[in-house]
Amino acid sequence: MSVAGLPSDFHLSFPKLAHFSVSAAAKEICCYCKSEISPVTLLHLFLDLVMPLILSQQEKLVLHAGAVMISGKVIAFIGGTGQGKSSITASFGQKGFPVVADDCLVIEDKGRHRICTPLYPGLRLWPDAVFELFGGDLILPAVAHYTEKRRLGPDTGLLDFCREPGPLEHMYVLSTRPERKYGQAVTIDPLSPREALMELVKHPYRLGLNPRQRLKHEFEAIGRLANSLAVSRLYYSRDYALLPEVHGAILADLDQD
Numbered sequence: 001m002s003v004a005g006l007p008s009d010f011h012l013s014f015p016k017l018a019h020f021s022v023s024a025a026a027k028e029i030c031c032y033c034k035s036e037i038s039p040v041t042l043l044h045l046f047l048d049l050v051m052p053l054i055l056s057q058q059e060k061l062v063l064h065a066g067a068v069m070i071s072g073k074v075i076a077f078i079g080g081t082g083q084g085k086s087s088i089t090a091s092f093g094q095k096g097f098p099v100v101a102d103d104c105l106v107i108e109d110k111g112r113h114r115i116c117t118p119l120y121p122g123l124r125l126w127p128d129a130v131f132e133l134f135g136g137d138l139i140l141p142a143v144a145h146y147t148e149k150r151r152l153g154p155d156t157g158l159l160d161f162c163r164e165p166g167p168l169e170h171m172y173v174l175s176t177r178p179e180r181k182y183g184q185a186v187t188i189d190p191l192s193p194r195e196a197l198m199e200l201v202k203h204p205y206r207l208g209l210n211p212r213q214r215l216k217h218e219f220e221a222i223g224r225l226a227n228s229l230a231v232s233r234l235y236y237s238r239d240y241a242l243l244p245e246v247h248g249a250i251l252a253d254l255d256q257d
Helices: 039-055 085-094 127-134 193-200 211-228 240-256
Strands: 002-005 010-014 018-022 029-033 061-063 066-070 073-078 099-101 105-110 113-117 123-125 150-152 166-176 186-190 230-236
Touching: 010 039, 018 039, 029 039, 061 211, 066 085, 066 166, 073 085, 073 099, 085 099, 085 123, 085 127, 085 240, 099 105, 105 211, 113 211, 123 127, 127 150, 127 240, 166 193, 166 240, 186 240, 193 211, 193 230, 230 240
Parallel strands: 073 166, 166 230
Antiparallel strands: 002 010, 010 018, 018 029, 061 105, 066 073, 066 099, 105 113, 113 166, 123 150, 186 230
16 A cells, blocks of 8 residues: 555555545545456455544544453454454454454543444454354355455344444453463463553554654553553463453453453
8 A cells, every 4th residue: 555645635545456535634535446346345445444544644543453342341452463353352242242343443532531433343354263253154255355354244143243432441462372371371461551552552553644743642642541541461372262261361350450
């Protein structure tokens, strides 16, 4: 993807696929696409790449994070690519906890609270995650023509998706590792505000326009989040068989808050 323009009026170009032109305050978004592009790929570009970047320009903190609603509070998961954010989010959704976000968590300051707003109902999963979580008979549409990921939406009836905003309660930094820490398969360690800040700055969506003003706002928002939110590091081996133990550890940890 390439970006050009001013902070208020800019262009996002995906070579050989599509070009998005965004007007001031995102009042108008125009798309110019190649005739051969598939509708699912175009939908993916708009929902999963263009919209998060646009929202990041509008006084919102937008993180690469999955999230679910537990007891009326939003519980979020952050981590690098391949750490299992979507799989853990989907597994909690399978247990009856509404899914708030897959990979785009929109956070706004509302007084003393940090409020998360769902972007759209849906999850993107690799085929192995679909198989392990939902069985081999489930056939889901592709996310885009250039990836093997599948899109799981509300039409399947397999998960509940949260439609209303909710307060952010706790965030877990996913750290997969092959060895067991303290002899346990799953452990949770609380992070200090400083440690939380160092993790959170790794995961915002950033457009890269007007960097000084935007980065100042982003850093201040992350600082407030790190100082007001419970953030913990979740150690676990990325093994689907361990997901019940992951659920139990997180729910027990939340009960202590």
